[in-house]
Amino acid sequence: MDIVSVVRFFYYGLGRPEVYYVASFPVIVLTGIYLYRRESRRQEQNYLALLIEEVHNLEEGQLDRKVTVRSVGKLGQLAADINRMMERLRISLEExxxxEQTKNELITNVxxxxxxxxxxxxxxxGLIDQDRYRDEVELRYYNNMAYEESLRLKQLLEDLFEYTRLRNREMTLNKSRINLVEMLHQITAQFQWQLGECGMESRLFFEQNQMIVMADGDKLRRVYENLISNAIRYGNEGRFLDIRGRVEGQEAVIDVINYGEPIPDSDIPRLFERFYRVEKSRDKNTGGSGIGLAIAKHxxxxxxxxxxxxxxxxxxxxTVRISQNAPSMNH
Structure with missing residues (x-):
């Protein structure tokens, strides 16, 4: 019997409209509740069957899909929770x-x-061991070349070790007052021989005699050494290496400038990634470790x-910017 039949029964059976209204009200309410619950159960059963099917699809590896979220009681909340869980799983798998890709790149590049x-x-x-040299001059040349390459190998290993320490957050900053003007004059003096070999000349321009920052001098020195070394390596087609310093607001700003071949726009966003190098450097076998700029950035x-x-x-x-009032920060 449906709700219309029930109403007709009370109306015609009792014969009095006022009695009909009073008597039929609770029946209508109860019947409505019954029908609502029956429809809700039907929707829940259909939705549950849909969720089971969609979860099976996820189980088969279709992780880019999401289950359907509907406002069907607690099943809707369950579906939303499943989607959040799958999103976290997707992120975890992507990481x-x-x-794994980083590890493979590390092995390949190293x-x-x-x-x-x-x-x-x-x-x-091998040439020296086999006495395959014409005279003492050629012997000394072979010996020097082997020595220079051994130094390069040592630097590569040190770069790799230092970068690993940085990534593992094993580095502690020991800050003190540093005059960047004095530091950069000292660093540039150390590169005079390399600059001369490349036919380059350094020029320093500072707006004042002192640019004081609170920094770890040894580590900050490594930043500018890497930038200057990089400028010599890739900018030796130009004559000058310029270093300019100024203060902007609360920041000490240092520009390290070379006038060699430009860096392609496509390479600029990735220059500070570990082991990334402009491809031409690898072709010429003159590139560094590919870690120097990553170390500088860290x-x-x-x-x-x-x-x-x-x-x-x-x-x-x-361009390197260091706050003159930066708080102490250890890693």
């Missing part, structure tokens, strides 16, 4: 894939970087500063 100087060292030492980040690069046909500029 795992990136970590193998390449270490093999090149090792091949050169063993080659020259050290600047530890000092809560910033480092960026701009490059065009005229010049390439690496």
């Amino acid at each position: 795992e894939r990136r970590a 193998s390449h970087d270490l093999r090149t100087p090792l091949t050169t060292i063993t080659g020259y030492l 050290i600047v980040d530890l000092h809560q500063g910033s480092i960026r690069v701009t490059s065009d046909e005229e010049r390439t500029v690496f």
